[in-house]
Amino acid sequence: MAHSPELLKGTLQTIILKILKDHGKTYGYEITHRVKELSAGSILLTEGALYPTLHRLEAEGLVKTEKVLMGKRVRKYYLLTPEGKSEAKDRVAEFVDFIKTMSTVLQVNIA
């Protein structure tokens, strides 16, 4: 079911950037649920990992935020900046490249 968390390291930013690119503005809690759904439950992005990563991406200028009042609760949407969009594309391409290399090194067929 769930993957070894070791392998997930280094992929969190890529996942989040891609989610934001495909889905447009998304709030934090929603991101964890989208990842869980897309991965059929095998990638469980905890909030302790999510929020620091989002804040890091924001500090790097790759995402920006919009606060929306929902009843008495403030919901914070995250969305890509233009640089974020470009970076999302690059990171995904890099990941594809990486798994191609790894497939060769590990001598496995990805079909």
Place this chain on the structure above:
Amino acid sequence: MAHSPELLKGTLQTIILKILKDHGKTYGYEITHRVKELSAGSILLTEGALYPTLHRLEAEGLVKTEKVLMGKRVRKYYLLTPEGKSEAKDRVAEFVDFIKTMSTVLQVNIA
């Protein structure tokens, strides 16, 4: 050329176990060169990463060592224990599973 080192995190043990499984007994310096060659220069496994990992695998009982005297120099071969062989298989399978999941999440085709 070289990949973002972030993505490599968590894959080092898998790479090393697979090299030892395919190649049989191999010494440390040789492992770095095999990985570099197999990856066409895009995975540069430094010795600072390699040796601690090999020692960790040894402590976990997945690899054992054989010292061979080459002239005045001691060469230390690393080879899989039976548990290491089994673990190598499992780790590679896990990695394949992981990239399948990631392909879905990132919506990319691996061909």
Place this chain on the structure above:
DNA sequence: TCATATACCTAATTCAATTAGGTATTATGG
């Protein structure tokens, strides 16, 4: 009313990997 879900967050810790060395032997080009 009480647990569960929603929704944001952070502080402390962990631990693999990076950086930056150290030591010594063996080949090789000028």
Place this chain on the structure above:
DNA sequence: CCATAATACCTAATTGAATTAGGTATATGA
């Protein structure tokens, strides 16, 4: 013949992303 590169082992200190383990508050369904 000598200096440099290549071979070959290693470790200590640091980094930094992720994990663990919380905290706060609102909304909802049984």
